[in-house]
Amino acid sequence: MTGAESRSFVLRRIALSIVGLTVVASPACLSSEQLGSTDFSCPSPDGFRAVSQMLERRCGTLDCHGDPSRTFRVYGRAGLRLPRTEEEYLAERQSTSGQVGSSSAATTSSVSSGSGSGGGDATTTGGGLGGGPFGEYVTGGTEPTSEAEVEANRLSACGIEPDLMSEVVNKKGDPGTLTLVRKPRLTEAHKGGLLWKADSPAGDKCLTSWIEGSAVVTTCTAEVNRP
Numbered sequence: 001m002t003g004a005e006s007r008s009f010v011l012r013r014i015a016l017s018i019v020g021l022t023v024v025a026s027p028a029c030l031s032s033e034q035l036g037s038t039d040f041s042c043p044s045p046d047g048f049r050a051v052s053q054m055l056e057r058r059c060g061t062l063d064c065h066g067d068p069s070r071t072f073r074v075y076g077r078a079g080l081r082l083p084r085t086e087e088e089y090l091a092e093r094q095s096t097s098g099q100v101g102s103s104s105a106a107t108t109s110s111v112s113s114g115s116g117s118g119g120g121d122a123t124t125t126g127g128g129l130g131g132g133p134f135g136e137y138v139t140g141g142t143e144p145t146s147e148a149e150v151e152a153n154r155l156s157a158c159g160i161e162p163d164l165m166s167e168v169v170n171k172k173g174d175p176g177t178l179t180l181v182r183k184p185r186l187t188e189a190h191k192g193g194l195l196w197k198a199d200s201p202a203g204d205k206c207l208t209s210w211i212e213g214s215a216v217v218t219t220c221t222a223e224v225n226r227p
Helices: 003-029 048-059 086-097 147-159 162-169 179-185 203-211 217-225
Strands: 037-043 106-112
Touching (some): 203 217
């Protein structure tokens, strides 16, 4: 290879490298407007507090889904706390929807691409997380699981597989296809092992009844009280 050919070859390699870096780096340059948001159907918040309590009991310990690094995060009094006061949560809901809560069979939520929710314990002086009355708003503290944490748990559950959850909520799919349902049944690999069998009258019924549109609270309570 002559000197000219060698220089030409090196230049081509450099040019290809620049193109490759541009392709790899381009997603990081997208604006929030370009990333946009994705709407999906999520089961109703009606009755979900009982479902949330069951998920907190079975899944929400700090070494499991109470770990903020998990995709499916479970907040609650005995595990990961959400760093927002109740007042902040209610004000946010009021400003974005004009109302708090919903009585519909299913609600439509929105997930922004590239965004994430924070979590974990935090302490401040004179009023707990973010100020306000929550001086004991920490893991194992005196404050019960807040409405903000219950709602965060609901959206976290729906956000594991939002498209598939939408199909199930809209009666176009079976709850048994969801990772949220399959993992505790151990029909899909699960670090936490078997939590309950399919069609069990407590945990499985609690979860699937909520997904299907009407949470059977007594089954959730039965699972929470199960040793």
